[in-house]
Amino acid sequence: SLRYWEGVMSVLNFQNVHVTLVVVPTDLRCGYARLCSIAENDLGLNLSGGKEAIVFISKTRRICKIITNDSNGTILITRTLNQGRFEQILIKSHEVAKCSLTNKELEDFLNGKRLFVKKESFW
Numbered sequence: 215s216l217r218y219w220e221g222v223m224s225v226l227n228f229q230n231v232h233v234t235l236v237v238v239p240t241d242l243r244c245g246y247a248r249l250c251s252i253a254e255n256d257l258g259l260n261l262s263g264g265k266e267a268i269v270f271i272s273k274t275r276r277i278c279k280i281i282t283n284d285s286n287g288t289i290l291i292t293r294t295l296n297q298g299r300f301e302q303i304l305i306k307s308h309e310v311a312k313c314s315l316t317n318k319e320l321e322d323f324l325n326g327k328r329l330f331v332k333k334e335s336f337w
Contacts, residue, residue, distance in 0.1 A: 222231065222286065226228050230235060230265070231264075231265055231267045231282060232265060232267070233266070233267045233268075233269065233271060233314065233315045233316075233317070233320050234253075234257070234259060234266065234268050234269065234273070234313070234314055234315070235268075235271075235312065235313050235314075235315050235320075235323065236252075236253075236257065236268060236269065237312060237313060239250065239271060239272060239273040239275070240270040240271065240272070241272075241273075242270060242272045242277055242278075242279050242292075244262050245290065246281055246288055246290045248329050249268070249270055249279060249281050249290070250288075252270075252316075253266075253268045253281065257312055261281065261282065261283045261288075262283060264282075264283050264284045264285060266282065266283075267280055267281070267282035267317060268280065268281050268282070269315070269320070269323070271300050274299070275299035275300045275301075276295055276299055276300070277288045277290065277292065277293070277294050277295075278292075278293050278300055278323075278324070279292050279293075280293070289316075291324050293324050296328050297326070297328045299309075300324075300326065301323060301324070301326075301327075301328050316320065
């Protein structure tokens with residue numbers, strides 16, 4: 215439930231952490247070490263400082279994993295939606311396949327809510 219997830223978010227405390235969503239699907243069969251390697255080598259993000267959290271999504275967009283690091287150790291969270299899929303976020307072909315999220319956007323994304331609305335027309 216949302217109340218439970220809000221409790222988890224407050225325990226993990228992403229308030230002073232920059233959250234990055236990797237918008238291209240990632241093979242989530244791997245664990246923390248491989249996801250950390252992808253974050254550092256492919257995206258240029260440094261998890262060792264404890265100021266980053268990276269959200270990866272699966273090809274089916276039903277599973278996501280969040281990795282982060284704090285002074286006590288590493289954290290790997292898996293979130294699976296019971297219904298629906300995580301939002302597919304599109305980027306331009308020349309842009310890096312990541313975007314930043316606020317804490318509210320992260321909460322909405324993890325609960326399967328839409329972050330962006332597609333406009334039907336320009337006018």
